Amino acid sequence: MCELLAMSANVPTDIVFSFTGLVQRGGVTGPHVDGWGITFYEGKGSRTFKDAIQSSQSHVAKLIQSYPIKSEVVVSHIRQANRGCVSLENTHPFTRELWGRYWTYAHNGQLSDYQQKFVVSRYQPVGDTDSELAFCWILEQVVMKFGETEPGDLMAVYRFIAKLAEEIRELGIFNMILSDGDHLMNFCSNNLCYITRKAPFGKAKLIDTDVVIDFDKETTPNDVVTVIATRPLTDNEEWHILKPGEWKLFRQGCLLLEG
């Protein structure tokens, strides 16, 4: 299995604190040693840092912890391989362009007997994971339903994607993070939680390493920041645990749609 981390915020915010906790699960407090990746959106642009080695040993992960990149949407993943070998092409998050937006996706879980369902041609996987193939299939279904021009109502698109995710959940475990750079969606199969931090801000203490942050000193009163993770990253705050089949859509830190 793997660990997911994502963020949606209404001001460019760095994710160094949460990422520092996540990285520990890549070889220190967790067994996820088969690569890691993190995508930062900055405006419509995005950049992804990846390594096919464990995050706790990665030079690139050290850069991310020491160089705070401010972003409104972040998607991150650390991997413990099940389907597909350990390689860069199998390392999440995966990105594809649709409607002039970069869509970024990461998956926690494992699927079975999926080859027959996931027939793709417009979007094809580069690696050989069930995860990337499922992502390609989702985008292909979206294009088949909505066409090559972005519809006025992206909410209809996300409702459709939630239905697809529900279909995929029948094939195994499918905890998913998906973003178009503006919206951030999560879909829960069995392990997904989130927290929305806003004023009054307090202190937070990581579970996986001995780090405490006082968000009151790092934020302004108008900041709204939602963090999503497979398991809570802090032990002195209340995380919302999602139920199987539940999903949430966030924009600028705020809940926009759910099902």
Add this chain to the structure above:
Amino acid sequence: MCELLAMSANVPTDIVFSFTGLVQRGGVTGPHVDGWGITFYEGKGSRTFKDAIQSSQSHVAKLIQSYPIKSEVVVSHIRQANRGCVSLENTHPFTRELWGRYWTYAHNGQLSDYQQKFVVSRYQPVGDTDSELAFCWILEQVVMKFGETEPGDLMAVYRFIAKLAEEIRELGIFNMILSDGDHLMNFCSNNLCYITRKAPFGKAKLIDTDVVIDFDKETTPNDVVTVIATRPLTDNEEWHILKPGEWKLFRQGCLLLEG
């Protein structure tokens, strides 16, 4: 205008030496201060490091110079903006997936009156540069001609792309680097050169900063490494200067096709 750098090698090779020269042109010996990017292929996978700030000041560029990533294909670009504002989404290289491969592209030059020609729908630009739009148009034309399944003969695809590049050259300056992760193509409009290094290896001295390398100590006798750049990066070696309209296709450091 901008500066291009690319590499094709028959063994995973780091590009630290050449990149160190290129980075100087991003604010020290050259005026290209509007961002930079570099894509490394490792197997079928790829990762791109980018910044919308000048390379000579970038933390991420410092990482690339201190952490040798070994790769068989590299595409890099430093930007002096003409079309499109300074932002991450306008920073080269650009990547799209086709036929289960990541295609990576960078452009030096400027085009005019291109909007009518570059009609796209399957691949859409995220930013607002002429460069990214031209890339989307090339891939769209390739799909229209060859379909959604990779043809057995990729050489026919590259010959077709060379024809498209020749059409684009009529709209202005179009020096291009393109790779599918296995092959590396360059197309020259007015500024492009390359060098193929193989045994017996010698010393090379950068033009832009006081660095000398002895490739004999860094390589094995079977290594073949081709480096492409807008302008020569070393002053004690003989670079091949391409003529307007000329193009070359390399694989594993060796010339495969030209026109």
